[in-house]
Amino acid sequence: MPLYIDRVGSVLSEHTDALKQIEAQTQRDLDALRVSLEQFADMDYASVEEAIKAIARPGARPTQEQSTQPMIVPFQNGWQHHGAARNWAMEQLRDVTTFAADGSQITPAREMSIQVGLVQIGWFMNYHSHDIPYEKDVAVELLTPRDFDVAVDRDTQREVEWRRFNGEVSAIARFMESNSGKEALAFFDGSFIVSFVSGMQPERQQQYTDVIQYLLDKSEETRVPLIGFIDNSFSSDVVTLIQHAVGRTQIIRNSDALLLRPEMQWGDRSRVYFCSRDDDVVDNNYYERVCITYLKTTRDNAPARLEFPRWMLDDDIYEWALDVVRAECVVGVGYPYPLETADATAVLTMADRERFQRMFQQFAEREEIPLRFSRKSMSKRGRR
Numbered sequence: 073m074p075l076y077i078d079r080v081g082s083v084l085s086e087h088t089d090a091l092k093q094i095e096a097q098t099q100r101d102l103d104a105l106r107v108s109l110e111q112f113a114d115m116d117y118a119s120v121e122e123a124i125k126a127i128a129r130p131g132a133r134p135t136q137e138q139s140t141q142p143m144i145v146p147f148q149n150g151w152q153h154h155g156a157a158r159n160w161a162m163e164q165l166r167d168v169t170t171f172a173a174d175g176s177q178i179t180p181a182r183e184m185s186i187q188v189g190l191v192q193i194g195w196f197m198n199y200h201s202h203d204i205p206y207e208k209d210v211a212v213e214l215l216t217p218r219d220f221d222v223a224v225d226r227d228t229q230r231e232v233e234w235r236r237f238n239g240e241v242s243a244i245a246r247f248m249e250s251n252s253g254k255e256a257l258a259f260f261d262g263s264f265i266v267s268f269v270s271g272m273q274p275e276r277q278q279q280y281t282d283v284i285q286y287l288l289d290k291s292e293e294t295r296v297p298l299i300g301f302i303d304n305s306f307s308s309d310v311v312t313l314i315q316h317a318v319g320r321t322q323i324i325r326n327s328d329a330l331l332l333r334p335e336m337q338w339g340d341r342s343r344v345y346f347c348s349r350d351d352d353v354v355d356n357n358y359y360e361r362v363c364i365t366y367l368k369t370t371r372d373n374a375p376a377r378l379e380f381p382r383w384m385l386d387d388d389i390y391e392w393a394l395d396v397v398r399a400e401c402v403v404g405v406g407y408p409y410p411l412e413t414a415d416a417t418a419v420l421t422m423a424d425r426e427r428f429q430r431m432f433q434q435f436a437e438r439e440e441i442p443l444r445f446s447r448k449s450m451s452k453r454g455r456r
């Protein structure tokens with residue numbers, strides 16, 4: 073059945089006033105937060121620590137950059153045209169091996185009597201060398217009813233999503249192991265702060281926190297820098313810290329990126345902070361091993377949130393890593409090229425889902441495995 077455009081337009085019109093009121097409140101909140109930001113920017117490390125000493129999880133915690141860097145650290149390079157930017161990027165990336173993995177999945181079709189799912193992990197590795205070509209490939213995993221029977225919560229969709237997540241982490245860990253001691257950097261598509269699992273069962277939460285800690289440990293062990301890249305972040309860790317530090321009693325919920333956006337030009341970054349988010353994840357004690365900063369990678373959009381393991385700050389390698397990120401964003405026109413390519417390699421469309429189901433049906437018929445479809449799905453297929 074088609075979308076009834078006239079009725080949708082009518083419903084949207086009914087909500088005009090409410091949406092405008094929400095936008096006006098957002099602007100008032102941002103104005104209040106900018107006053108707090110000005111006060112916070114002038115506070116040194118000791119002052120911030122004193123202000124938050126009684127708060128177990130203040131959203132974020134300061135690093136020594138609170139005393140040594142401005143709130144927004146300017147990028148020192150400027151170019152007159154994109155060609156000059158690309159030349160800088162190519163020089164920055166020369167002989168640096170970068171890697172990214174991304175996943176896609178097909179969840180089991182409820183209308184099929186046999187529940188099967190598919191996970192596809194795509195990865196891209198670029199040596200940035202004239203002598204060695206880049207590598208791009210996929211790995212495919214099939215999940216059967218036996219896999220779902222042993223899942224911690226027997227939830228087929230969550231098990232497929234978990235296998236995808238774990239597959240991405242495993243690919244990155246293998247890259248770091250094989251590039252230990254070399255000039256290399258790995259991208260992770262997303263955050264190391266897994267608040268999204270807070271509504272899951274504790275056993276499922278533990279799977280995610282264990283594998284993220286494993287990834288952080290692997291980066292520290294191999295000394296391969298690791299960057300978690302969140303392009304459109306709604307996180308409010310730094311905003312929460314700012315308000316606690318300046319003594320606001322009523323905490324405004326707004327995003328770090330939205331607050332910092334007007335203060336930043338391309339290539340600028342924020343100070344580095346440790347994450348100290350208060351959420352309901354069962355094993356989140358590793359959060360303060362994660363550093364966060366915001367990096368402006370496009371002219372018009374809000375800055376991206378970047379996360380990296382604490383050892384990179386301690387070893388003073390994070391500035392080099394951020395330049396590699398900037399360079400890959402020049403190549404990718406605002407988004408890291410390895411992540412963009414890994415995503416394009418891994419992506420599965422609705423047409424792929426249909427194709428997979430047909431393939432499985434043909435396989436079942438050939439192998440004489442009984443397979444049934446619900447009446448509703450048969451009716452849909454007939455109509456379409």
